[in-house]
Each structure stands twice: as C-alpha cells, then as structure tokens.
Amino acid sequence: MENSRMGQAGAARNWNRQQENRAERLARARQALGNRLAGKVVGAGDIAELLHQVIEPGDRVCLEGNNQKQADFLGKALAGLDPARVHDLHLLLSVLSLPEHLDVFENGIGARLDFSFSGPQAARLARLAGAGKLNIGAIHTYLELFGRYFVDLTPRIALVAAEAADRHGNLYTGPNTEDTPAIAEATAFKGGIVIAQVNEIVDTLPRVDIPADWVGFVVQSPKPYYIEPLFTRDPAQISEIQVLMAMMAIKGIYAEYAVQRLNHGIGFDTAAIELLLPTYGLDLGLKGKIATHWALNPHPALIPAIEAGFVESVHSFGSELGMENYIRARPDIFFVGPDGSMRSNRAFCQAAGHYACDMFIGSTLQIDLQGNSSTATLGRISGFGGAPNMGSDARGRRHASPAWLKAGRQAREGRATIPRGQKLVVQMVETFREHMAPAFVEELDAWKLAEQTGMAIPPVMIYGDDVTHILTEEGIANLLLCRTSEEREQAIRGVAGYTPVGMGRDRRMVENLRDRGIVQRPEDLGIDKRLATRDLLAAKNMKDIVRASGGLYDPPKRFRNW
Amino acid sequence: MENSRMGQAGAARNWNRQQENRAERLARARQALGNRLAGKVVGAGDIAELLHQVIEPGDRVCLEGNNQKQADFLGKALAGLDPARVHDLHLLLSVLSLPEHLDVFENGIGARLDFSFSGPQAARLARLAGAGKLNIGAIHTYLELFGRYFVDLTPRIALVAAEAADRHGNLYTGPNTEDTPAIAEATAFKGGIVIAQVNEIVDTLPRVDIPADWVGFVVQSPKPYYIEPLFTRDPAQISEIQVLMAMMAIKGIYAEYAVQRLNHGIGFDTAAIELLLPTYGLDLGLKGKIATHWALNPHPALIPAIEAGFVESVHSFGSELGMENYIRARPDIFFVGPDGSMRSNRAFCQAAGHYACDMFIGSTLQIDLQGNSSTATLGRISGFGGAPNMGSDARGRRHASPAWLKAGRQAREGRATIPRGQKLVVQMVETFREHMAPAFVEELDAWKLAEQTGMAIPPVMIYGDDVTHILTEEGIANLLLCRTSEEREQAIRGVAGYTPVGMGRDRRMVENLRDRGIVQRPEDLGIDKRLATRDLLAAKNMKDIVRASGGLYDPPKRFRNW
Incomplete structure (x- = not known):
C-alpha cells in the first residue's frame, strides 16, 4: 500500500528543476550578451544585463559583504536593477554595511533580509524595516548563517568578491578569503550561480582559492573592491x-x-x-x-x-x-x-x-x-x-x-x-x-x-x-x-x-x-x-x-x- | 624601552622555518625519487620512500579516516615505515577505525593521538593506551577537531583520499568529500604537505574539489580507497x-x-x-x-x-x-x-x-x-x-x-x-x-x-x-x-x-x-x-x-x- 502511494508521487515529479532552471538562466545570459561574453568573463558594462538575465523575482541572493571586503560593484549593480524585472529578492548578507546594501530594499529590488551584522547602517535598517520596506528574517551569528546556507537558506545567486580570476573562472581571493568559500560552495552545489567581481583578470593566478567549476561568471570591476581596515586601532x-x-x-x-x-x-x-x-x-x-x-x-x-x-x-x-x-x-x-x-x-x-x-x-x-x-x-x-x-x-x-x-x-x-x-x-x-x-x-x-x-x-x-x-x-x-x-x-x-x-x-x-x-x-x-x-x-x-x-x-x- | 626589547627578539629570529623546512622535505623527496617522480605524481611502489623522506620524527600527521572513506593505502604505508627513521608521530584522526590506524602505534611509529571516534577499534585502543603504547591527547567532536587544526593542532603532513587526481594535482573527491577540504586547507596554508591517494589519475576531472596548489603529491593506490556503508539499515x-x-x-x-x-x-x-x-x-x-x-x-x-x-x-x-x-x-x-x-x-x-x-x-x-x-x-x-x-x-x-x-x-x-x-x-x-x-x-x-x-x-x-x-x-x-x-x-x-x-x-x-x-x-x-x-x-x-x-x-x- 505505502509503496504505491509513494511510487506515484515520485514518478510524477521533476526532480531536476533547480539545474534545469539554472541552465535556462545561463542560456538567457548567453543569448543576451552574445559574443560580448568571453567564456565566463563578462564586461563591467554588461553587468546589469547579466543580472537581469540570471536573477528571477523572489530569488534568494547572497551578496558578499562582511567586516572587511565588499562585493561593492555587484552590490551597486544589484541596487540599480529594474524593479519591474527583478523584485522581491530575499537578500542574505553577513554584514550589511554599505549604503547600496539598503538601496537594494529602498529601490524595491529586495524584500526580505537575513543577516548577521549591520554596523553603520543599523539606524537606516531600523527605519526601512519600520517603514515596511523590508522584512527581516532573523539576525544570526556568522557561522549560524553559513550553516543555514546548507539547510534552509541556500542561495540561488551568490555575488562575491575576489582579488583576481583567470580566464577559466578560477578565483584568487588572496588574504581576504573570508566568507567566499562558504558562500560559493553552498550556491554552486545546489543549482545556483556564483558571480564574482575581481580586481583583475590574469593568465596565471598566484594560487587557486575557488575552483572555476564553482563559478558561473567573473567580471572585472572598474575599481578594486572596497575594503575596510576595521581592526586597526591607533x-x-x-x-x-x-x-x-x-x-x-x-x-x-x-x-x-x-x-x-x-x-x-x-x-x-x-x-x-x-x-x-x-x-x-x-x-x-x-x-x-x-x-x-x-x-x-x-x-x-x-x-x-x-x-x-x-x-x-x-x-x-x-x-x-x-x-x-x-x-x-x-x-x-x-x-x-x-x-x-x-x-x-x-x-x-x-x-x-x-x-x-x-x-x-x-x-x-x-x-x-x-x-x-x-x-x-x-x-x-x-x-x-x-x-x-x-x-x-x-x-x-x-x-x-x-x-x-x-x-x-x-x-x-x-x-x-x-x-x-x-x-x-x-x-x-x-x-x-x-x-x-x-x-x-x-x-x-x-x-x-x-x-x-x-x-x-x-x-x-x-x-x-x-x-x-x-x-x-x-x-x-x-x-x-x-x-x-x-x-x-x-x-x-x-x-x-x-x-x-x-x-x-x-x-x-x-x-x-x-x-x-x-x-x-x-x-x-x-x-x-x-x-x-x-x-x-x-x-x-x-x-x-x-x-x-x-x-x-x-x-x-x-x-x-x- | 619596550620597542628595543622587542625589536631585538624579532630581528634575531627566523620567521620562515616552516616553509623552509617544507622546501627541504620536498627537495629530499625529489632527490630520493629522481625521475620516478612525475611532477606531483608518485608511483604506488614509491610510497614508503616518499613518506620516509617527507615525514620527520615528532611530526603532527593527519590521516584521513572517517565514518566512510579511508586513506587506507596511505595508512598501511605509514604503519609499515621504519620506526628507526620515523617515530614519535602525533596522529590526528577523525575516526580511528581500521587495524592499520592502531598498527601505527603498535609498530612504534606513532606516540600520541587526538581523535573523535574509534568505533570498532575502541577495545584495542584502550589496551594499547593501557600498555603505554600511545598517549591520548583528547577525544573531540568532529568540528572541534577541525577547529583545532587551525589553532594548536595544525598538521605538518596530511594523508588524504580522493576519487581522482589530474596530473597537476587537482583532486576530485566525488560524493565523499567529507573531511578532505578542512584537512587540506589547514595543512597547505601552514607550511605543511598534503599527500593524496586517489583511485585514478585522469586527464580531466569531472570537477575540482581541492585545487592543485594545496596538494604536494598524489599517488594512485593499487585498490580504490576503503569505504564503509555505515548509514545503511535493513x-x-x-x-x-x-x-x-x-x-x-x-x-x-x-x-x-x-x-x-x-x-x-x-x-x-x-x-x-x-x-x-x-x-x-x-x-x-x-x-x-x-x-x-x-x-x-x-x-x-x-x-x-x-x-x-x-x-x-x-x-x-x-x-x-x-x-x-x-x-x-x-x-x-x-x-x-x-x-x-x-x-x-x-x-x-x-x-x-x-x-x-x-x-x-x-x-x-x-x-x-x-x-x-x-x-x-x-x-x-x-x-x-x-x-x-x-x-x-x-x-x-x-x-x-x-x-x-x-x-x-x-x-x-x-x-x-x-x-x-x-x-x-x-x-x-x-x-x-x-x-x-x-x-x-x-x-x-x-x-x-x-x-x-x-x-x-x-x-x-x-x-x-x-x-x-x-x-x-x-x-x-x-x-x-x-x-x-x-x-x-x-x-x-x-x-x-x-x-x-x-x-x-x-x-x-x-x-x-x-x-x-x-x-x-x-x-x-x-x-x-x-x-x-x-x-x-x-x-x-x-x-x-x-x-x-x-x-x-x-x-x-x-x-x-x-
């Protein structure tokens, strides 16, 4: 009795929706960018187009921002998207510290937020939450948030920052490796897409911190990523x-x-x-x-x-x-x-x-x-x-x-x-x-x-x-x-x-x-x-x-x- | 006053002993293996020679063994080394479950053990500890042991297992990724040497789980690594x-x-x-x-x-x-x-x-x-x-x-x-x-x-x-x-x-x-x-x-x- 109940449920279902949907997103991006896309390398001027193609309304999007390094170029691009096309995003952030992190909500792109620390944006965050501009899921400790990336808050899209990439998409994070490995792993292995802003694209990296297989796209940002010397005390x-x-x-x-x-x-x-x-x-x-x-x-x-x-x-x-x-x-x-x-x-x-x-x-x-x-x-x-x-x-x-x-x-x-x-x-x-x-x-x-x-x-x-x-x-x-x-x-x-x-x-x-x-x-x-x-x-x-x-x-x- | 005290201490010291010592070990291995060493690829018959060259007495050696996959070929090789040349090792093991894990101590290669679980070897472990054949540092939970790899139990040598490697030394762990990323990262980034046994060496990996930069040597083991279907219940x-x-x-x-x-x-x-x-x-x-x-x-x-x-x-x-x-x-x-x-x-x-x-x-x-x-x-x-x-x-x-x-x-x-x-x-x-x-x-x-x-x-x-x-x-x-x-x-x-x-x-x-x-x-x-x-x-x-x-x-x- 039980087996037949289940057999039917299982047979009727498509168990590969995440990967199929990932392939559709990638195809849309390839279609829209045409030969401006060189393998995984996207031009900085095409970043809005890429994000419009690969992000869908309601997506869980992890934007790398933490105590130190910030995927600020990608964060600004996200905040500037067309809210008619991309909206109701569920943002995942270790540290919400740059103005653009909140612009994402102010501009109607993001609707929900799970995070660990907000630092200088704490007052504006409270105002926006009070005004109904965003719904806060919960406040976490960092490792707790990373843990949830593997359970019930797995990102569909991860926007991360690295020092450099090679043309295959391997990433060198240098000393500020920080949250990138945890974010990239959770995203890449659950049908998600990792997009990395890098300071430069080189032929040979000093070392590989994130393998290219895990990375969907890399973009050289016009300026090196923002970084805060937070632990320096005079x-x-x-x-x-x-x-x-x-x-x-x-x-x-x-x-x-x-x-x-x-x-x-x-x-x-x-x-x-x-x-x-x-x-x-x-x-x-x-x-x-x-x-x-x-x-x-x-x-x-x-x-x-x-x-x-x-x-x-x-x-x-x-x-x-x-x-x-x-x-x-x-x-x-x-x-x-x-x-x-x-x-x-x-x-x-x-x-x-x-x-x-x-x-x-x-x-x-x-x-x-x-x-x-x-x-x-x-x-x-x-x-x-x-x-x-x-x-x-x-x-x-x-x-x-x-x-x-x-x-x-x-x-x-x-x-x-x-x-x-x-x-x-x-x-x-x-x-x-x-x-x-x-x-x-x-x-x-x-x-x-x-x-x-x-x-x-x-x-x-x-x-x-x-x-x-x-x-x-x-x-x-x-x-x-x-x-x-x-x-x-x-x-x-x-x-x-x-x-x-x-x-x-x-x-x-x-x-x-x-x-x-x-x-x-x-x-x-x-x-x-x-x-x-x-x-x-x-x-x-x-x-x-x-x-x-x-x-x-x-x-x-x-x-x-x- | 204080600055001069310190300036002197700092100036007198060699701050690069770990990396220099790593280079010496690698040079010894290259010297001993000669042209039998193809880049990072070591023949199975040379494994004892390799380990004799790269391991020093008193080393902290992490041997990958856990609930499922086992670096059993490397474990056997370790247990068979010459105790006159390699002894007093401090073994780090998630799970001590194979006989060779304890042979390492019985044979006078290992002297100290930090671990998380011993399963079927628990009785023999107690006997060996009672006979003074090994000194148990502590029993841990897995994440606790991994945490210590980055603080006070960082391995000098890691012996890990993977499905496959390419000729550069990139590793594919397949579904049994398990402890490998934690072990390899702690070892590779603190002047240690990662040695991987792999089931096969291929031209192109299905994906990269551990970048080649982190890996010192790979060896194709004569048999695929041992793996235990521990979570199957009839x-x-x-x-x-x-x-x-x-x-x-x-x-x-x-x-x-x-x-x-x-x-x-x-x-x-x-x-x-x-x-x-x-x-x-x-x-x-x-x-x-x-x-x-x-x-x-x-x-x-x-x-x-x-x-x-x-x-x-x-x-x-x-x-x-x-x-x-x-x-x-x-x-x-x-x-x-x-x-x-x-x-x-x-x-x-x-x-x-x-x-x-x-x-x-x-x-x-x-x-x-x-x-x-x-x-x-x-x-x-x-x-x-x-x-x-x-x-x-x-x-x-x-x-x-x-x-x-x-x-x-x-x-x-x-x-x-x-x-x-x-x-x-x-x-x-x-x-x-x-x-x-x-x-x-x-x-x-x-x-x-x-x-x-x-x-x-x-x-x-x-x-x-x-x-x-x-x-x-x-x-x-x-x-x-x-x-x-x-x-x-x-x-x-x-x-x-x-x-x-x-x-x-x-x-x-x-x-x-x-x-x-x-x-x-x-x-x-x-x-x-x-x-x-x-x-x-x-x-x-x-x-x-x-x-x-x-x-x-x-x-x-x-x-x-x-």
Whole structure:
C-alpha cells in the first residue's frame, strides 16, 4: 500500500528543476550578451544585463559583504536593477554595511533580509524595516548563517568578491578569503550561480582559492573592491583607564587561568591588552604561558607581541589592510599559502573560535543584572556578528585544557553535577560609555527594541549564564563563583562603579563577595594603579607599530598621522 | 624601552622555518625519487620512500579516516615505515577505525593521538593506551577537531583520499568529500604537505574539489580507497517496539514542536522514523509540516520519504555507498555539482547540524539519573563523533523558529530569566539493550573509565542539561518541563521500564508528572499500540527500498539478501 502511494508521487515529479532552471538562466545570459561574453568573463558594462538575465523575482541572493571586503560593484549593480524585472529578492548578507546594501530594499529590488551584522547602517535598517520596506528574517551569528546556507537558506545567486580570476573562472581571493568559500560552495552545489567581481583578470593566478567549476561568471570591476581596515586601532587613543583594565585582564584572568588559546575582537580595550603583553606580561613572566594561539584577524596592535615571541600561531577570519607584507614575512605565525599571501576563512576561524579557544573577551554597550549583554539599542538593528558564537559556552566541546577545566571547576564546586569544563567569556567595559551612558542597566534596551520591531525574543548578544567575568575599571566580578542569582546581581553591581546599578549595591554583601574572591579590586590582584600609565604600552602610536614591524606594516593613509 | 626589547627578539629570529623546512622535505623527496617522480605524481611502489623522506620524527600527521572513506593505502604505508627513521608521530584522526590506524602505534611509529571516534577499534585502543603504547591527547567532536587544526593542532603532513587526481594535482573527491577540504586547507596554508591517494589519475576531472596548489603529491593506490556503508539499515531488522517508538517520536515530538530542520544519526530507531514518515506521518497530515530540511548522510531509509515529497533538502557529512545514482537523479534534494555527483562536507554539515537544525535525535548506551548519557563503557575508548556538537544546545544561535521558541518557552516558563530558544535534544533508547544490559544506570561507566585511563573528567556524550526528551518504549519524558532535579530524576525513572532505575521510581510522583504532561505514555499521545506493527514501515526490507527508488538505489552486496 505505502509503496504505491509513494511510487506515484515520485514518478510524477521533476526532480531536476533547480539545474534545469539554472541552465535556462545561463542560456538567457548567453543569448543576451552574445559574443560580448568571453567564456565566463563578462564586461563591467554588461553587468546589469547579466543580472537581469540570471536573477528571477523572489530569488534568494547572497551578496558578499562582511567586516572587511565588499562585493561593492555587484552590490551597486544589484541596487540599480529594474524593479519591474527583478523584485522581491530575499537578500542574505553577513554584514550589511554599505549604503547600496539598503538601496537594494529602498529601490524595491529586495524584500526580505537575513543577516548577521549591520554596523553603520543599523539606524537606516531600523527605519526601512519600520517603514515596511523590508522584512527581516532573523539576525544570526556568522557561522549560524553559513550553516543555514546548507539547510534552509541556500542561495540561488551568490555575488562575491575576489582579488583576481583567470580566464577559466578560477578565483584568487588572496588574504581576504573570508566568507567566499562558504558562500560559493553552498550556491554552486545546489543549482545556483556564483558571480564574482575581481580586481583583475590574469593568465596565471598566484594560487587557486575557488575552483572555476564553482563559478558561473567573473567580471572585472572598474575599481578594486572596497575594503575596510576595521581592526586597526591607533595606540595613541588608548587611555590610562584602559591600561589599568588591561593589567587586570592579564594578571587576573589570562594568568590566573593560563589562557593560551583565545580570540580578541575589535576595540581599544583588547588592543591595550595586546600592547601590554610584551611589557607587563613579560615582566610577570608570562611569555609562552599565555596568549600563544589565536583565532583573530591580523591586528596591527599584536605586532609587538609577535615580535617579542609571545605568539605562536594566528588563524584569521579575514585580513587587515596594510598587514600584507608583515604577514608575508612572518609565515611561521600566520596561515599563508605557498604563494606567500594569507588565506583567511571566516567559517573555519569561527569554528576555531567556538571550539578551540579557551576564552572570548569582548565589549558591549549594556549589561543587565543577570549579566545579559547587548549592543542593541533603540532605533538601531545592528546584529552581533561573531560574538554570540565565540562568547558562549561551547557545550559540544570535549577536549580539556587547564583554563577550561579550572573555569568548569569554579562553576560547579559544591554542586551535585557531573564535572565538565567551561569556556571563559569575559565582558570588558568601562562603567560609563560615551555621553555618560551607563554600561550597566536594570533592563536592556533590547526588550523595547524587540517590542517595537516585533522580534520573537529580545536580541541579546551574550546571555548572562554564558558570561564568566565582567571587568571594569573598578575590578573583576567572577560570576563562575556566584551560587545564587542574588550573589550574581551583587557581584555585577560591585563592579558597576558610579552607575545607578553600581550605586544600588548592598555594600556589605559586595565586601563579603570581595572576601571570597568573587569581586576583585586592582589592589586585591596586587596591581599598583600608579603604574597604569601609557608608558606600559609597547607601542604608543601608529609610528611605533610600524617601527616594531621593522617597516613591514604599511598603515592605511587615514592612520598615518605622523 | 619596550620597542628595543622587542625589536631585538624579532630581528634575531627566523620567521620562515616552516616553509623552509617544507622546501627541504620536498627537495629530499625529489632527490630520493629522481625521475620516478612525475611532477606531483608518485608511483604506488614509491610510497614508503616518499613518506620516509617527507615525514620527520615528532611530526603532527593527519590521516584521513572517517565514518566512510579511508586513506587506507596511505595508512598501511605509514604503519609499515621504519620506526628507526620515523617515530614519535602525533596522529590526528577523525575516526580511528581500521587495524592499520592502531598498527601505527603498535609498530612504534606513532606516540600520541587526538581523535573523535574509534568505533570498532575502541577495545584495542584502550589496551594499547593501557600498555603505554600511545598517549591520548583528547577525544573531540568532529568540528572541534577541525577547529583545532587551525589553532594548536595544525598538521605538518596530511594523508588524504580522493576519487581522482589530474596530473597537476587537482583532486576530485566525488560524493565523499567529507573531511578532505578542512584537512587540506589547514595543512597547505601552514607550511605543511598534503599527500593524496586517489583511485585514478585522469586527464580531466569531472570537477575540482581541492585545487592543485594545496596538494604536494598524489599517488594512485593499487585498490580504490576503503569505504564503509555505515548509514545503511535493513528495514527487515526493525522491530515492532521500534515502530512504536517511532510513532511516539513523530506524534509526540516532531509534530508537537513542528520540527522542520533536523539531523538523524545511525541506527534502527531513527531509520524506523524515516520509514514511518510517508505512512504514519502522512496519515497525521504532517507532510510539508515536519522533517523538510535535513543535515544527514544520504540514508537509504529516507528514500520513501523523499519519493513521497516529504523532504525538501538534504546536506550531507559524507555519502553512502550505493546511493550515487539515486542522488544524481534527485539533484533538487541533495547538494550536487554541475557534474551531477554530490559534494558532501563534514565541517559545513556539522556547522549546519549545530546551528541550523532545531532537533538532534540519537541513541546511547547509558543514561544516568541527571540525564547524562555516554557510549563510553569499561575497556573501550570510543569517542562520540558528531553527537556532542549536534546534541547540545547551540547557545550562540540567534535566529528563531517555532520549534526552538517552544522548547525555550517550556524550559523557562515561570522562571525569572530572559526569554530564549533552545535546541531539542532527544535520546531514544529501549530500556534494555542487547544482553539485557539496562540503558538506565545510577552511575555511568564513564566515571570508572575516566579513573582507569586518567582522563580529566568522565567522557560524557550528551550532558543532562542539554537533553530535552528521553524516549523509550514506555513513553516520553519531557525534561524541559521539569523544575527540580527531583522531578527530573523521577521523569527519567518514569520511562526507564523494568530496569532497576525504572523500578526505583516514586509511583505517585511519576503519576503526578504524567498528569502534568511531563511523562507521556503512548495512550496519552492517542497512539493505539495495536497499530504499531511492521505494516507501517514504508519499506519492509532492502528490496522495498530499491523499488521505492525506482531501481536507482544500488545496495552494497552484503545488503542484497533477496
């Protein structure tokens, strides 16, 4: 009975619609472009025609845009298409950061959006969503979005960026490999079409990053793809408060847990730590004991630590402008190909950040009394990028390390539960951020944002039960050691300084937590605050970093302030 | 002061040792093989010579071996090397399953091992470890091990397997792409050498899966690589108890939570579910509502559900022997290349299983009263493969789905905590496994195994606080709804049948849990046990599956029992 039911269903169906439809699109493109199409190579002037032919209304279109490189030429072309012919697209984007990304919706080409991070476009995104110009599917972490490309958000069209292509369509991504392999693989192997903008078309590539079989078309863009030096921080802007916090991080957390494998995000707080490793860290005898293996973009601020021999290995999500020659000269540290340039890979580096790192340290805009943190604020839909992936306990992790075991022991001491390790997740914030907005709040803005925009749950970057330490200029709160939600709340209040949350502390209870080592002040850690000066920074400005690199680091123009 | 300290350290150091050492190894191989080396192509008879030249004592060597395909020719060659020349290797293996994998240690070539799963070699592995023949670094989940390849376990040498190579060294992996991309990328971009055994060397590949730039040498093996049809289950062996459990799973969990995106592991329990979708599932009106998107190997048992139109998409970790023609004829369902054959990818499929699936359902050998489960038993060091990665709450996940939100609501109802979703993690076990060993125990064998082998913590496959449901022939325990550890314990006892754990239940409390829907019997779910017969299976034997596939599925010989 059952077999006949099924046999019929199967026989009646065309199981090859995706590939047939792909062939139709390719045929339309060949027809329209005629002999202007040289194999897979399309002229820049023909890009609108190509996109009109290969994109169909309602398509899922992945536009490569991330923290660093941008398929900006293809993005602009997409935004400029005729909405009568191409509309209701479902856009997939790691990072929505260029104006053209939102022009796609403003101009009626796109209708739905799934993404991870929006950065500078967060306010405009919120306005457009509020005006009904687009429907947001969900906010993701990067690896989560890549995972969905293979399950229920597989792209029909991928618009990616590479350094160069050869005439067959092989792609060289160079150091900014980033998201391209994940996007291209999901698209090419499910009947989709990959279109790559490249800076140049050459006879022989330095190496092949994406095989030609996966690529439908390549187009040389009139200008090289846009790239943002997002991970460059000028040491001149690091404050002495940040130096003090970096000292606490190094002595109170990195050394305390012997953290060897870690990730650092963007920001001056962690840049200060990087610049203190070869000075303060060296003086504490920590060389070779902490911060040896990194999942991290090639931060210029890490150069002094690398030169001092602190760092054994760095694998990167993406590259950083100006670091090319330095990376090429330090192949023992970075992942470089036989051609000498780096291969980054956001998917693998996020997997490494999730599973192979003992610590994530990052910053946030708001922390509540449970330790939940979010960068979501009213009127801005910003997303969280990779932070939720790396700033959460990797519960599927099964290999042990001293740092992981110690964190797990502290969390479980005295509890009737099976022993396991835990990832260190550190939130490092000054108690007041710019414009005297307190970093500690009774309720996250995320609640109101969720209400306003109809999200199912408030957009939290890192959940309180994943946070192990909160570090402010006032001290460190070790949440692993808290045994009740009241202790947790008072530990958080106990480092919240002069914010209303900090002023609301129960002083006796906070002193009790301090006696138990749950709240630690600089003096409890044996840190002399008077030594927390900029003199401790291994590089005090951009010129110092260039000097530390032996002249190999070549900062982007905007950072050349000497 | 600081800059001078560092400048000196940096200047004195050779930063290019890995690439220089790689060049030395390649030069030695060229020297030794002379004109027997044709570009990158090595003769099978020269393999020992090649390995002796390119491997150095103490090297980290990744040998591709996983659930399915095995670089068995290279593994045998490695085990047969001269231990006076090659010794103290640190072996990295996804799955240690062939005798030669352990011969490497027995013969004094290998000294240290990091791996994910050992399967049939688990007992011998325990004996060798006990005899001091090898030192186990750690047991991992697959994606975790891949992550470490980019951080602190980067291979110097990778020995991989592919279908074919061309004379340049480009590799075609065909449907069994599996771990090769992750291994090759980590090795090739950190000064390592990738050596591939291939079934044939051809002029033109069907497609390029691994670019030649990443590959050091290719060797045509005398026999095609070994491959295990691990995911094939003969429906003839499915019992009526398993049919009943599958009915409970479909009605009590899949339908209850509207689970659309999911993973199934190996086993008859989940094969029964697959075979009930187009019969029982169809009768319940669930077509298109559940089980539409899968992260899963191409299980033959899923064919009837695919033919019935239940399934929209399947992305796979690896392929399955005999499914090649079926997959080729169903490109709308599977991820296939323009050449018509599948590209699997364990790394991306594990990322999808972690982040893009709402449910993991699997089996285990033992469950304790907290819900911790493990397949580790005394005298066997087996590992857990991908289960910990997929069978744990993905705390970094930020996109919502109805299933995820409902599980999260149930876990948090009445608790003062910020709302979030949760992954469904289902353990499906009969209360007694073979030889009448109870599946429910007061204490996991993992405790004693950890003690015996000096592990830092007991090897748990899935932690109790990640498990949401336990399903046995007696019923379903919904642990999400339990509010105390006592309730949890009684819910587990309440489905543990006639095992000592089950007999130890507090009957009144279990009845109370049943009233609250925490424990559900088949009759509570409206399931008539009398209907739980093999008649419900959409295919009752291998021949039925072949018929359902329209003759496209070609089972391996050992399954051809008609």
